[in-house]
Amino acid sequence: MTGEGGGEGGLGAPTREIIKWQDPDFADAAKLDAEMRRVFDICHGCRRCFNLCDSFPRLFDLIDNSPEEDVEHLASGDFKPVAEACTLCDMCFMTKCPYVPPHAFMLDFPHLMLRHRFVEAKKGNKDFVQRQLAQMDRNGTLARPVAPLVNWAADNKPVRAVMENITGIDAKAALPKFHARTFVSAAKQQENDVNSAAPAFGKRKAALYATCFVNYNKPETGMDARAVLNHIGVETKIAYPGCCGMPFLEQAELDRVAQSAAKVSKDLVKLIDEGYDIVALTASCGLMLKFEWALVCPDNPDVKRVADNVFDIDEYVVDVAKKEGLPPGLVALPEGVTVHLACHARAQNMGPKAAEMLKMIPGTPVDVIERCSGHGGTFGVVKPTHDLAVKVGRPVFRAASTQARGHIVSDCPLAAQHIVAHTQTPAREPEHPIQIMARAFGLKKDV
Numbered sequence: 067m068t069g070e071g072g073g074e075g076g077l078g079a080p081t082r083e084i085i086k087w088q089d090p091d092f093a094d095a096a097k098l099d100a101e102m103r104r105v106f107d108i109c110h111g112c113r114r115c116f117n118l119c120d121s122f123p124r125l126f127d128l129i130d131n132s133p134e135e136d137v138e139h140l141a142s143g144d145f146k147p148v149a150e151a152c153t154l155c156d157m158c159f160m161t162k163c164p165y166v167p168p169h170a171f172m173l174d175f176p177h178l179m180l181r182h183r184f185v186e187a188k189k190g191n192k193d194f195v196q197r198q199l200a201q202m203d204r205n206g207t208l209a210r211p212v213a214p215l216v217n218w219a220a221d222n223k224p225v226r227a228v229m230e231n232i233t234g235i236d237a238k239a240a241l242p243k244f245h246a247r248t249f250v251s252a253a254k255q256q257e258n259d260v261n262s263a264a265p266a267f268g269k270r271k272a273a274l275y276a277t278c279f280v281n282y283n284k285p286e287t288g289m290d291a292r293a294v295l296n297h298i299g300v301e302t303k304i305a306y307p308g309c310c311g312m313p314f315l316e317q318a319e320l321d322r323v324a325q326s327a328a329k330v331s332k333d334l335v336k337l338i339d340e341g342y343d344i345v346a347l348t349a350s351c352g353l354m355l356k357f358e359w360a361l362v363c364p365d366n367p368d369v370k371r372v373a374d375n376v377f378d379i380d381e382y383v384v385d386v387a388k389k390e391g392l393p394p395g396l397v398a399l400p401e402g403v404t405v406h407l408a409c410h411a412r413a414q415n416m417g418p419k420a421a422e423m424l425k426m427i428p429g430t431p432v433d434v435i436e437r438c439s440g441h442g443g444t445f446g447v448v449k450p451t452h453d454l455a456v457k458v459g460r461p462v463f464r465a466a467s468t469q470a471r472g473h474i475v476s477d478c479p480l481a482a483q484h485i486v487a488h489t490q491t492p493a494r495e496p497e498h499p500i501q502i503m504a505r506a507f508g509l510k511k512d513v
Contacts, residue, residue: 080159080160080166080167081166081167081168082159082167082174082177082357082361083167083172083174083177083361084361084364085177085180085320085361085362087184087320087321087362092181092184093184093185093188094185095185095189098181098182098185099142099145101178101181102145102178102182103137103138103140105173105175105178106125106129106137106140106145106148107136107137108165108171108173109122109125109126109173109175110125110126110129110137112163112164112165113126114162114163114164115158115162115163115175118155118157118158118162118438119151119152119153119155119157119158119438119440119458120151120454120457120458121148121149121151121152121175121179122158124147124148124151125148128140128144128147128148145182146182146186148179149179149182149183149186150450150451151451151454152175152176152179153409153438153440153441153442153443153445153455154176154179154180154315154316154442155176155409155410155413155438155442156176156353156409156410156412156413157409157412157413157438158175158176159173159174159175159176159177159413160412160413160415161412163175177361180315180318181318183317183318184318184320186318187317187318187319192317193317193448195233195234195235195448196316196317196444196448197317197319199235199313199444199447199448200313200314200316200317200319200444201313202278202279202282202309202313203278203308203309205282206244206248206278206281206282206283209244209282210244210245210246210247210248210282211246213243213244213245213246214246216244217243217244220241220243223237230449234448234449234450235447235448235449236447236448236449236452236453238452239446239447239448239452240483240484240486240487241447242279242283242284242479242480242483243283243284244282244283245282245283245284245285247285248276248281248282248285249276249280249281249285249287249288249289249304249306250276250281250304250306252285252288252289253288253289253292253304254304256289256292258292258296258301258302259296260296260299260300260301260302261296261297261298261299261393262299263299263393264297264298264299264390264392264393265299265390265391265392265393266298266299266300266386266389266390266391267299268299269299269390270299270300270301270343270386270390271300271301271302271303271340271341271342271343272295272300272301272302272303272342272343272344272345272377272382273302273303273304273305273334273337273342273343273344273345274288274291274292274295274302274303274304274305274345274347274379275305275306275310275330275334275344275345275346275347275351275355275376276288276304276305276306276347277306277309277310277346277347277348277351278309278310278313279348279479279480280347280348280479281306283479284479284498286501287347287479287497287498287500287501288304288347290498290500290501290503290504290509290510291345291347291379291498291500291504292304293504293507293509293510294383294500294503294504294507294509295345295382295383297393297507297509298383298386298387298392298393299386299390299393300386303337303342305333305334305337305344307329307330307332307333307334308326308329308330309326309330310326310327310330310350310351310354310355310359311323311325311326311327311330311354311359312350312351312353312354312358312443313443313444314326315354315358315362316442316443316444316445317444320362323358323359323362324362324363327354327359327362327363327366327369328363328366328368328369330372331355331359331366331368331369331371331372332368334355334368334372335368335371335372338371338372338375343375343376343377343382344372344375344376344377345376345377345378345379345382346376346377346378346379347379347498347500348477348478348479348498349378349408349409349410349411349414349476349477349478350408350410350443350478352376352377352378352381352410352411352414352477353410353411353413353414355372355373355376356373356376356414357373357413357414359372359373360373378411378414378416378419378477379477379498379500380411380419380420380422380423380477380499380500381414381416381419383423383500383503384419384422384423387423387426392426395507395508396426396427396428396506396507397427397506397507397508398427398428398429398430398506399427399429399430399472399473399502399505399506400429400430400431401471401472401473401492402430402431402432402433402469402471402472402473403424403430403431403432403433403471403472403473403474403475403499403502404433404435404465404466404469404471404473404474404475404491404493405418405420405421405424405432405433405434405435405475405476405499406435406439406462406466406474406475406476406478406481406482406485407420407421407434407435407436407476407477408439408476408477408478408481409438409439409478409481410477410478411477411478412436418434418436420475420476420477420499421434423499423503424475424499424502424503427502427503427506430506431471433465433469433471435462435465435466437461437462437465438458438459438462439458439459439462439476439478439481439484439485440454440455440456440457440458440459440460440462440484441455441459441478441480441481441483441484442455443480446480446484455484456488459484459485459488460488462485463485463488463489466485466489466491467489467490467491469491470491470492471491471492471493472491472492472493473493473497473502474486474489474491474493474496474497475496475497475498475499475501475502476496476498476499477498477499479496479498482496482497482498483496
């Protein structure tokens with residue numbers, strides 16, 4: 067993962083260093099402080115990332131407003147707001163920074179912020195609410211039997227006001243709904259009929275990694291994805307050994323990430339051995355399986371096998387279309403689609419697959435927004451950062467409102483929900499791009 071001999075303006079692809087979270091130096095507060103000052107000094111002199119998120123304006127203002135206007139005289143305690151504003155979207159690393167490896171400066175700003183959170187957690191500075199929100203499988207399991215009550219509470223203003231005071235979850239934040247029947251259980255009740263007339267029939271098999279969000283919060287996305295793959299000739303199987311650990315990564319609980327990676331990859335490798343491709347249904351989970359797991363667990367062979375055999379769902383449909391072809395029958399959606407390219411989809415370095423897929427639908431206007439929505443997982447719902455998430459997302463909201471298409475989609479379900487909640491468009495609900503394909507193939511009907 068380490069490159070050598072790079073320089074600013076080079077044409078080499080960015081490479082990432084292994085996250086050495088088990089090395090004592092990683093948790094050494096003095097060594098972290100020295101590294102943050104080194105990186106902040108470089109960022110202060112560059113400023114290319116000034117408009118990506120609030121971390122950089124906070125950093126630049128911190129230095130500019132200091133008496134000496136330099137990093138050396140800053141108090142270490144002043145670094146916390148900079149780290150707090152980072153959503154780990156990876157866009158500075160992937161799209162802006164000229165100093166990422168293999169450059170000699172070796173900058174990886176998101177993973178430096180991750181290290182800061184790790185060290186703070188070791189000191190006992192942990193956010194209780196955000197760590198509870200990260201327990202996706204536990205929360206989904208507990209919510210299932212009382213899903214209607216949970217969803218009612220999420221939409222009830224007096225209840226939300228009390229919830230804000232007690233839990234710190236912002237009363238204005240749109241919260242995902244829960245379902246009594248998960249995607250995994252719903253899929254068991256549905257026939258898995260594969261279209262034998264499709265060009266890909268008999269050539270492809272896909273295991274749909276359900277992801278925690280699709281499994282507990284939006285099973286219709288999984289059902290639509292399965293319907294599309296079956297229709298284009300792909301045999302499918304549903305897999306959900308557990309959450310990928312992305313919510314734990316946000317909180318720098320790297321031991322929990324490693325545990326999730328080991329557990330989930332062990333099961334997914336069995337499906338790979340049976341000839342199945344692994345297909346992730348949300349962008350963040352795809353990023354974890356392709357890249358982040360391997361940086362946290364570099365010595366786990368199962369993790370590497372999964373990374374070599376996983377696709378994002380949009381990426382997979384495009385791959386099938388190019389290699390085997392799609393069956394006829396895509397119908398125009400003249401109301402059009404606004405496609406938000408999620409940060410964690412862009413960080414997979416696979417190209418704008420959601421837009422590429424939807425542009426296969428004839429007679430359908432497709433507008434693309436390639437900017438962070440600002441949501442950032444728990445970042446977008448807790449009181450200290452919700453308003454900041456809205457601030458970062460405003461350019462996206464303005465673009466979506468101006469485009470005024472009939473559908474707003476994103477590979478990140480929370481980003482799509484965040485955008486729809488802050489725009490005035492004909493779009494009635496946040497959707498995943500694969501749901502638009504299901505609609506265009508006549509596999510999904512509006513109720």
